[in-house]
Amino acid sequence: MSKLHITTTVNGDATEFLCETGMSLLDVLRDELALTGTKEGCGSGDCGACSVMLDGELVCSCLVLAAEVEGRRVETIEGMAADGELHPLQQKFLEHAALQCGFCTPGFLVAAKALLDVNPDPTETEVRYWLAGNLCRCTGYDKIIRAVLDAAAELRQERASA
Numbered sequence: 001m002s003k004l005h006i007t008t009t010v011n012g013d014a015t016e017f018l019c020e021t022g023m024s025l026l027d028v029l030r031d032e033l034a035l036t037g038t039k040e041g042c043g044s045g046d047c048g049a050c051s052v053m054l055d056g057e058l059v060c061s062c063l064v065l066a067a068e069v070e071g072r073r074v075e076t077i078e079g080m081a082a083d084g085e086l087h088p089l090q091q092k093f094l095e096h097a098a099l100q101c102g103f104c105t106p107g108f109l110v111a112a113k114a115l116l117d118v119n120p121d122p123t124e125t126e127v128r129y130w131l132a133g134n135l136c137r138c139t140g141y142d143k144i145i146r147a148v149l150d151a152a153a154e155l156r157q158e159r160a161s162a
């Protein structure tokens with residue numbers, strides 16, 4: 001079967017790849033572009049481990065066809081740290097010990113950033129609802145929620161003093 005030639009932007013870089021028509025964005029990110037920070041947990045839209053941004057919208061990359069990203073903008077966990085500096089969310093996850101494995105964490109970070117992009121001052125309840133689609137199998141959610149709220153406070157402070 002002939003492959004599709006896709007031109008897109010990934011983490012700000014112009015990117016091209018070849019894919020089969022049925023390949024998911026998740027498969028292309030991991031297997032063709034070597035961006036293995038995005039994880040496959042379920043492959044069916046239930047766990048959030050594969051979360052990425054597509055034109056500024058949070059999506060499960062396991063449910064997006066790779067061909068759909070033609071001409072669009074994809075952001076993955078690899079694009080979150082900038083200029084060698086961790087994003088405040090990443091820093092707060094470390095400080096609050098909000099992770100135990102690397103499997104769910106990238107998805108939580110991408111999803112939390114998507115929340116703070118649209119709601120810089122969320123309540124705890126809003127954070128819990130927003131992250132309800134991200135499953136963690138090995139820790140409690142409390143540290144994750146605290147880390148997100150703390151990062152939100154830091155980002156607000158940064159903006160206020162900018």
Ligand code: FES
Nearest residue numbers: 041042043045062
């Ligand atoms: S791998 Fe996509 S939602 Fe679980």
Ligand code: FES
Nearest residue numbers: 100101104136137
């Ligand atoms: S810390 Fe890995 S599944 Fe939650």
